Amino acid sequence: MFRPAASIRTDTDLIVLEAYAERAGAALACAYSSSAEFDAALIAARRAAGVYGPRRHRRHMLVTAAGIAAGLLLVLFLTV
Numbered sequence: 691m692f693r694p695a696a697s698i699r700t701d702t703d704l705i706v707l708e709a710y711a712e713r714a715g716a717a718l719a720c721a722y723s724s725s726a727e728f729d730a731a732l733i734a735a736r737r738a739a740g741v742y743g744p745r746r747h748r749r750h751m752l753v754t755a756a757g758i759a760a761g762l763l764l765v766l767f768l769t770v
Contacts, residue, residue, distance in 0.1 A: 722728040736742060 722731065
């Protein structure tokens with residue numbers, strides 16, 4: 691039988707509307723159970739990408755300690 695064009699379009703609109711509703715329901719799902727878990731994953735991803743850079747604390751402490759030791763040795767030799 692002949693179906694009017696408006697009826698075909700309504701069926702198509704319903705199919706599209708159902709697809710949008712399924713996508714919207716999937717968009718509300720979250721892979722993380724809490725914000726702390728999300729933050730930890732975000733920081734881990736940024737560290738892996740090298741955003742935070744290398745840690746230089748040990749090297750800085752060693753240079754400072756070497757400078758203080760050299761200064762103390764210089765003072766010791768000048769007083770003797």
